[in-house]
Amino acid sequence: MAVLVGGAALVFAVLTRDAADGDSAxxxxxxxxxxTYEVLxxxxxxxxxxxxIGNLAAFGPSLPSGASPWGQKLLAKLALVGLxxxxxxxxxxxxxxxxxSGSAVPVREARAxxxxxxxxxxxxxxxxxxxxxxxxxG
Amino acid sequence: xxxxSPERRLLPWALGSFHTSFFVLVLIVVLVTSGAIExxxxxxxxxxxxxxxxxxxxxxxxxxxxxxxxxxxxxxxHAGIASLLRRAVGWGSVAGxxxxxxxxxxxxxxGGLDLALRLARGKAAPAPDAGAIVLLVGIGLxxxxxxxxxxxxLVGGILGLLDAAALLGTRALIQLAVRRGQRRxxxxx
Numbered sequence: 001m002a003v004l005v006g007g008a009a010l011v012f013a014v015l016t017r018d019a020a021d022g023d024s025a026x027x028x029x030x031x032x033x034x035x036t037y038e039v040l041x042x043x044x045x046x047x048x049x050x051x052x053i054g055n056l057a058a059f060g061p062s063l064p065s066g067a068s069p070w071g072q073k074l075l076a077k078l079a080l081v082g083l084x085x086x087x088x089x090x091x092x093x094x095x096x097x098x099x100x101s102g103s104a105v106p107v108r109e110a111r112a113x114x115x116x117x118x119x120x121x122x123x124x125x126x127x128x129x130x131x132x133x134x135x136x137x138g
Numbered sequence: 139x140x141x142x143s144p145e146r147r148l149l150p151w152a153l154g155s156f157h158t159s160f161f162v163l164v165l166i167v168v169l170v171t172s173g174a175i176e177x178x179x180x181x182x183x184x185x186x187x188x189x190x191x192x193x194x195x196x197x198x199x200x201x202x203x204x205x206x207x208x209x210x211x212x213x214x215x216h217a218g219i220a221s222l223l224r225r226a227v228g229w230g231s232v233a234g235x236x237x238x239x240x241x242x243x244x245x246x247x248x249g250g251l252d253l254a255l256r257l258a259r260g261k262a263a264p265a266p267d268a269g270a271i272v273l274l275v276g277i278g279l280x281x282x283x284x285x286x287x288x289x290x291x292l293v294g295g296i297l298g299l300l301d302a303a304a305l306l307g308t309r310a311l312i313q314l315a316v317r318r319g320q321r322r323x324x325x326x327x
Contacts, residue, residue, distance in 0.1 A: 038148055042155035049159045050191045053166065056175060057182045071170065078167050085160050089304040090311075092152035097312055099148075105312055106319025113311050 001132070004044045005125040007037045012118040015111055027107060031099045034114065038092045041121075045085060070135070077131040084124040091117040150206050154199030157297045161198075162191065189244060197237040201294075205229035222305065223298045230294010234286035242279075 011034055094117055098110045169175040205225040209218060 035148055038152055042152050042159075045159050046155050046191075046195055049162050050188055053162070053187055053191065054184050056166070057184055057187055067173075075167065075170060078163060078170070082160065082163055082167075085156055085163070086300065086304070089152065089156050089301065090307045092148060092156075093304055093308040094311060096148045096152075097308060101312070105315055106322070108322075109315035109318045110312075112318075113315050 001044070001048070001125070001129055003040050004048070005122065005129060007040060008118050008121040008125055011037050012115060012122055015115045015118060030111075031095075034095045035099060038095050041088060042092070045081075045088070048081070073131065073135050077128060077135060080124060080128050080131060084121070084128060087117075087120055087124065091121060150203035151199065153206070153301060154202035155195070157202060157294075158191075158195045158198045160297065160300070161293055162194070186248075190241065193240040193244060194237050197240055198233045201229040201233035201236065204232070219302045219305070222302055223295065226298020226301065227291045227295040230297070231287040231291035233294065234288075234290020235283055237290075238282055238286040 014030060014033060091114075094114060098105055098114065166175070205228070209221060209225065
């Protein structure tokens with residue numbers, strides 16, 4: 001979760017700070033940063049799901065049922081994770097397409113779209129984290 | 139050697155990981171809502187569960203990478219959605235069979251290790267049942283392969299639809315950015 005939320009915050013901050021001044025070196029660095037985050041994001045999601053199953057298996061018999069308030073919170077968290085994944089497919093495609101398009105997509109507008117995508121990722125990531133903490137404390 | 143494009147570097151990994159994680163997430167939701175999760179997961183060894191997930195992740199990533207070969211998703215002019223869906227069904231079937239094969243190999247290794255441990259401890263190993271082996275290899279495995287192929291194709295098709303929706307959304311956003319850029323360029327400074 002640290003990579004997922006912290007990375008999104010970092011890329012969002014860099015996108016917000018850097019003005020679109022047409023500096024191609026900056027663009028290349030930003031593109032590399034976003035691509036690296038995308039690779040790490042999907043590693044983190046895979047590990048999150050994998051360890052989530054591990055937790056469910058470990059606590060399985062003692063867990064409340066799906067119809068209980070705790071079960072409803074768990075389902076809400078899983079739905080949020082699903083939403084995060086769906087939104088992130090578009091974000092990864094966006095990063096790959098912008099990086100591959102060269103000068104075909106204007107830098108300032110591309111950055112504006114990416115900023116919204118990373119803000120959404122950050123918001124959903126924080127919401128998942130908050131629900132996970134709520135679940136952990138009953 | 140030329141560096142692969144961002145699309146070739148990133149998309150197979152992103153989509154392969156998305157397919158694996160989303161599929162497993164939906165399975166968990168179904169198990170939690172039906173109440174079957176306790177019985178199913180409590181009997182699962184944690185390390186074995188991790189190994190199953192890792193095998194599925196590898197099989198789906200490999201099939202996704204092969205399925206995306208030669209497909210230019212960043213080409214905004216040509217849709218390629220039909221091709222994407224066809225490949226999703228075909229390579230989903232391959233992923234299903236590959237996962238089954240990898241799972242079979244893993245179980246054989248575990249069985250072999252268990253047998254070796256028994257022999258090392260001087261315990262008598264159970265004699266193999268020739269009839270059961272013939273039934274398993276002759277009937278069980280082909281049926282399992284067909285089921286894995288069908289389920290893989292079905293899941294691949296559904297996930298392909300999600301990929302296509304994400305692709306269309308991405309293209310709409312890119313075109314919006316291009317139009318805004320053109321409008322900005324056209325404005326008198």
